[in-house]
Amino acid sequence: MLAQLIKVEWRQLSADRSTLAAALLLGVAIAYGAYNGAQWVRFQNTTLQSALAEETERLAAIRSDIPKLTAGEKKVSPHLDPRSPAAFGRGVGARYAVMPPAPLAALAIGQSDLYPYYFKVSTGSKQTFLQNDEIENPAHLLAGRFDLAFVILYLFPLVILALSYNLVSADKESGTLAMTLSQPVRLRKLVLAKVGVRGTFLAALALGLSIVGVALGGADLSADSAGFRLLLWVAVVILYGAFWFALAVAVNALGRTSATNAMLLAGVWLLLVIVVPSVMNVAVKSAYPVPSRVELIQAMRVAGDEATRQGSLLLARYLEDHPEMAPPASPGSAAPPDFYALNIAVTEQVERKVQPVLDHFDRQVANQQAMIDRLRYLSPAIVAQSALNDLAGSSTHRYQHFLAQADTFHRQWREFFNPRILRKAKMSAADVGDLPRFRFAEEPSGAVTGRFVIAFLGLLAAVGLVAIPGLAALRRYPVAG
Amino acid sequence: MILTIARKEMIEMFRDGRFRVAGAIVFTLLAGALLLGWQHYREVAAQHSAAQKATREQWLGQGKKNPHSAAHYGVYAFKPKVPLSLVDHGTDPYTGVAVWLEAHKMNEFKFRPAQDATAVQRFGELTGATVLQLLIPLLIVLLTFQAFSGERESGTLRQLFSLGVKPADLAAGKALGTAAALGLLLVPAAAIGAGALALSSSNGELGASWARVALMALSYLLYFGTFTAISLAISAWAPSSRAALIALLGFWMLNGLIAPRAASDLAKGLHPTPSAFEFAQRMEVALKSGIDGHDPQDARDQRLLQQLLDKYKVTSVEALPVNFTAIRMQEGENHGNEVYDVLYGELWDTFDKQASIHRTAGVLAPGLALRSLSMGFAGTDFSQHAHFAKAAEEYRRMIQREMNGDLAKSPTNGSGPYLAGEDLWRKVPDFAYTAPDAAWVVSRQASGFAVLLGWFLVSVLLAIWSARRIAVW
Numbered sequence: 001m002l003a004q005l006i007k008v009e010w011r012q013l014s015a016d017r018s019t020l021a022a023a024l025l026l027g028v029a030i031a032y033g034a035y036n037g038a039q040w041v042r043f044q045n046t047t048l049q050s051a052l053a054e055e056t057e058r059l060a061a062i063r064s065d066i067p068k069l070t071a072g073e074k075k076v077s078p079h080l081d082p083r084s085p086a087a088f089g090r091g092v093g094a095r096y097a098v099m100p101p102a103p104l105a106a107l108a109i110g111q112s113d114l115y116p117y118y119f120k121v122s123t124g125s126k127q128t129f130l131q132n133d134e135i136e137n138p139a140h141l142l143a144g145r146f147d148l149a150f151v152i153l154y155l156f157p158l159v160i161l162a163l164s165y166n167l168v169s170a171d172k173e174s175g176t177l178a179m180t181l182s183q184p185v186r187l188r189k190l191v192l193a194k195v196g197v198r199g200t201f202l203a204a205l206a207l208g209l210s211i212v213g214v215a216l217g218g219a220d221l222s223a224d225s226a227g228f229r230l231l232l233w234v235a236v237v238i239l240y241g242a243f244w245f246a247l248a249v250a251v252n253a254l255g256r257t258s259a260t261n262a263m264l265l266a267g268v269w270l271l272l273v274i275v276v277p278s279v280m281n282v283a284v285k286s287a288y289p290v291p292s293r294v295e296l297i298q299a300m301r302v303a304g305d306e307a308t309r310q311g312s313l314l315l316a317r318y319l320e321d322h323p324e325m326a327p328p329a330s331p332g333s334a335a336p337p338d339f340y341a342l343n344i345a346v347t348e349q350v351e352r353k354v355q356p357v358l359d360h361f362d363r364q365v366a367n368q369q370a371m372i373d374r375l376r377y378l379s380p381a382i383v384a385q386s387a388l389n390d391l392a393g394s395s396t397h398r399y400q401h402f403l404a405q406a407d408t409f410h411r412q413w414r415e416f417f418n419p420r421i422l423r424k425a426k427m428s429a430a431d432v433g434d435l436p437r438f439r440f441a442e443e444p445s446g447a448v449t450g451r452f453v454i455a456f457l458g459l460l461a462a463v464g465l466v467a468i469p470g471l472a473a474l475r476r477y478p479v480a481g
Numbered sequence: 482m483i484l485t486i487a488r489k490e491m492i493e494m495f496r497d498g499r500f501r502v503a504g505a506i507v508f509t510l511l512a513g514a515l516l517l518g519w520q521h522y523r524e525v526a527a528q529h530s531a532a533q534k535a536t537r538e539q540w541l542g543q544g545k546k547n548p549h550s551a552a553h554y555g556v557y558a559f560k561p562k563v564p565l566s567l568v569d570h571g572t573d574p575y576t577g578v579a580v581w582l583e584a585h586k587m588n589e590f591k592f593r594p595a596q597d598a599t600a601v602q603r604f605g606e607l608t609g610a611t612v613l614q615l616l617i618p619l620l621i622v623l624l625t626f627q628a629f630s631g632e633r634e635s636g637t638l639r640q641l642f643s644l645g646v647k648p649a650d651l652a653a654g655k656a657l658g659t660a661a662a663l664g665l666l667l668v669p670a671a672a673i674g675a676g677a678l679a680l681s682s683s684n685g686e687l688g689a690s691w692a693r694v695a696l697m698a699l700s701y702l703l704y705f706g707t708f709t710a711i712s713l714a715i716s717a718w719a720p721s722s723r724a725a726l727i728a729l730l731g732f733w734m735l736n737g738l739i740a741p742r743a744a745s746d747l748a749k750g751l752h753p754t755p756s757a758f759e760f761a762q763r764m765e766v767a768l769k770s771g772i773d774g775h776d777p778q779d780a781r782d783q784r785l786l787q788q789l790l791d792k793y794k795v796t797s798v799e800a801l802p803v804n805f806t807a808i809r810m811q812e813g814e815n816h817g818n819e820v821y822d823v824l825y826g827e828l829w830d831t832f833d834k835q836a837s838i839h840r841t842a843g844v845l846a847p848g849l850a851l852r853s854l855s856m857g858f859a860g861t862d863f864s865q866h867a868h869f870a871k872a873a874e875e876y877r878r879m880i881q882r883e884m885n886g887d888l889a890k891s892p893t894n895g896s897g898p899y900l901a902g903e904d905l906w907r908k909v910p911d912f913a914y915t916a917p918d919a920a921w922v923v924s925r926q927a928s929g930f931a932v933l934l935g936w937f938l939v940s941v942l943l944a945i946w947s948a949r950r951i952a953v954w
Binding site: 036043046047050051054110111114115131132133134135136137138139140141142143144145146150154158162258259262263266267270273274275277278279280281282284285286289290291292293294295296297298301302305361364365368369372376381382385386389395396 | 499503510513514517524525528529532535536539543557559571572574575576577578579589591592593594595596597598599600601602603604605606607611615616619623627722723726727730734738739741742743744745746748749754755756757758759760762828831832835836839856862863866
């Protein structure tokens, strides 16, 4: 019986021109979204490659320049002299910390267009290189990107609703429902067949095209855990789609006309995809306001002025804390501390002073995130967004992970140069080979999977919350009248 | 006749619980968004003006220093929050809030507020503009999609026409009824907005704002008019209410969700944005070797020195009556300025061209033109960010000229390093920025306005035409 129902449904659906139109629309949108995501990944990769090529070239030039400078065959101004560890570490020899796009990055651009994905790490304060934003027309950042995640979050539900807003009501309005149900078949079975056919069709379309699109776009599916993550991505898309089908069934179960169903479903879509997220955004911002960053700038300035005034005092204190870095005592060393040594102490002092302000910013954003994590279950769109970004590696989590590694590298970089600066050592060509190097380590799979499971259960709960009462209400569906 | 129809429409809407609920939700969101926008504006504006004052005091109180050290110390320029941002934040969350004005270098604006928010921000913010651009048009669709098709389906259309009601009058009455219903929602909201604006504009910006307010309101009214007329046209033309609803929802989605993203891609495709890395590399080369890459700094310095030696008829740097280092640094500034003008000019020109693509693409989706006009009149679009950035850069150049000019007069071979004091710092006036007036915005947004006006006129004609040719069955 079920097989027959499915066959009939499929025939009806495929004969309907609007199905074809909806499928075509979704197909085009998915292909375009996948293409856009792949383009963005390519852009990032090209940028990173040229940055690393520039670094290699620059360091090679330094290596060959050092002997020439020592021999006096070449001249360069002191603040650009690679033999000076201060000049080397601060600029001329600075190295990049790079976060390459994750294997599935093309699936969701997410936050990756907002946060920097590489830093030129120097011995200077972190604030001097952390703001390495990609150039982008801010109007485009505001509009958002037409990527696969956009198609899945916004358009996929609409296509689902367009194919199922009159799931039962159409049959009732055309009079075929009573006829069908006069056969030995239950309404619930009929609805399941209808949903099954539509769901399978749309899921096959959406997932098939996405995967093909992303694979053609150059996603590296052989990479570690990429296949597994793709599987999880598929699960999110299926569950998210299931939610909207369940919603259509529940609304149909109310027994209203097709036009009313369409309005109601459009209203719920608007509420869950547009209104709830924007209200939530405002709510978390009001609950945990992040002050304007001008406060940070001011704090840095004040701390900087103060530290500069105390300069030599700070250096003395710094050397007390780090006796291992003190320059070897030379007979009659009453010489004034040099500028670069002072600079180390001043920078460190400014960083220490500013840290509480930075912590305040981080804490507020973390509080906002925690509040979103609790409230996001109010809209499956937000749950799905966080899961999709996470799996694609374009979430804030991965960015934070990168920041922490860049921080460690920054410290290593300083530990390499600061003692040399204080010792007034000269950089040799051989030192270039010993420089610390940044290697990005992916977030452990467990962390991503852990977050995924929570989101997955949230979506599952949403589906159940809508589907169970919906299916129950179908029992009381007024088939006639 | 038209008024009778309009009254009937209104009564019908009020009796329908769905519209009462939808109207109440939209009004609450709009009023809430405006109040929150106002609060946000007040906080940020206060923070920025306090910071601007503090940076001035730091500049004046920096003590005795060499003028070049002072130039390196520099000042910050904090982008002021414009009052109308309480309606439309525009690109504000995605542009940096402050720029450091220091010697030698034109810095980028740092700290985009969106970087201090969660990913939910990317769904869009609850602002007046969101409600006006997304929710009100949807409300219009829900109010009007059945205007003709519903009458036809219930059989009342024949009755009306048999009474001698002219189709155009019917359309006008329905449009008027919808407008009146929307007015009940928009007028109080506008009053809240205007009140908030009046309260927040105490510092003399009020005068400049009202022309912007009026133009912004006009843009929104044209857009709502367009949406109403299109809805009526489609309702008359569509075979059923259902078809009308689906077509109108599609049109709404095109305007609100798809067009802005697609237009961004189109704009970027036609006028590609360079990567930050590429841009920085070009900048470095141009600063080092001249814009054409064939004029290295050493050669430039050499020429400058020769000129000065010839001018003062001496043979060595030491014999010059002026400070060569200062003159060379100013020459470096001039060279840098030339490079910045060319490279940033190109970049901003690219953004300008991209913005104009968005406006032109408004021919296909009027929502694009409206977005652009709304941000433009609010003062939160990129061109007005660039306007501020240029003013800040001019100020930076002025500081450099003052500092290098003073240093140039200082003796080269005096005793000890040359130090200047507060007298010199005071020669640099406080940074005062005046936002461009409404006429400036109009001159840049004219094409968007024309597009929106065109849509309005065409859609009204379309509504009348469809109503005249309506099929009674």
